[in-house]
Amino acid sequence: MRLSDTDHDRVTAAVTQAETATTGEIVTIVAQASDSYHDVSLHWAVLGMLLTLALLAFWPVAADHIYALVDPWAQAPQGALYVIALVLVTLVFLAIRLVLAWAPARLALTPGATKARRVRRRALLLFRAGAEKRTKSATGVLLYLSLAERRAEIIADEAIHSRVPNETWGAAMAAVLTGVRDDRPADGMADAVAQIGTVLAEHFPRRGTPINELPDRLIEL
Template sequence: MKTLSQADQDRIAQAVAQAEKTTAGEIYCVLAPEVGDDRAVPLIWATSAALLLPALALLAGFRPEMLSRLFGGWSIGHAAAQDVAILSALLTYVGLQAAIFAVVAALVSIPAVRRALIPSGIKKARVRRAALDYFMAKDLHLTRERTGVLIFAALAEHRVEVIADDGVHAAAPSGVWDEVVADLVAGLKRGAIADGFVAAIVRAGAILAAHAPPRPDDRNELPDGLTVLPK
């Protein structure tokens, strides 16, 4: 993950503080390097490949004795020695499975390959769940007038979630939050994480100002800075 400088984090905190001057709402920003634990993915793919590929080869016409000859075994002429040939072929089959398992596991262990093999629907649901969990854990649902907004970016999954609490979500058109997402995504695609967050914060602040104006007794209920989750 690209490291955010202290100056970048200060810019984000200042953008949140500035946006909240015009609204009773609260904006909370989170950056997650990766939200999923995919350590089992290489094992799943390697096991599947080791079980299926040799079996498919046999279905395509290969036979145990052919496997033995393919990998250097001797032809057996005496009928009584066929059991030895079959045992040799089975050992070759098991060795082939082990080799396939090792190669596929190593390949899928490469982070970019591993993430590419995870269906987009699973990644979307995972990031959504992580954002909702964080929304609840940080009490964004307990702000005074239910006007908390979470801006959540998961870098490895290339996903952004913006969650607005009931107090502002019901008042603002749902489509406006897509604009907040688009602003953040545009910055992330350029590798400008801080710029993306600042643009999203400014957009979210304008929405909050229009639908949750400031109160005379308003107070800052949540920290303004960016929370960066551990890897």
């Protein structure tokens, strides 16, 4: 799902408005996904192979039944049983890999904790590249939304982090996740930006001539 030009304008306007009352700088980034999760499909395929071997060990006559399809009048030799096991685990491995080549299936079978870690890791990388210590007073904040995982992260520069506990961003996180749940990600991000701006204005109020040190526009990856 790509955001429209109107969505971009809505989030950008929210950032511009939020920054009028604070020296803080808000960076907004939305990504389609934070990871491809191909390693997850590999893990499931290996698990399928192990379960297949476990099934053959628990019910060894299954291999005999399979061999009987080829030669119903002879008992399967030991070597043939190993070949059958090898063919079965290979087919299971390939079948799972084929099914999980479809991204939605792969994402659905990815544990929530794994998604959370990947989204957090991607957000940190983007924050370090585009917002961390990029302002004179070290007052940058990143709002990152990963659409596929339906997860968001808010990461603040050290000057903000030292004065604003993580729990303070709860309202902003709730706003962006509500927007995602309702299929209104741009509205959710705009609402979250307003919440972030309120927090920043309280701790880092605007004084003097406004200086825009980081871009207001929404960045879509």
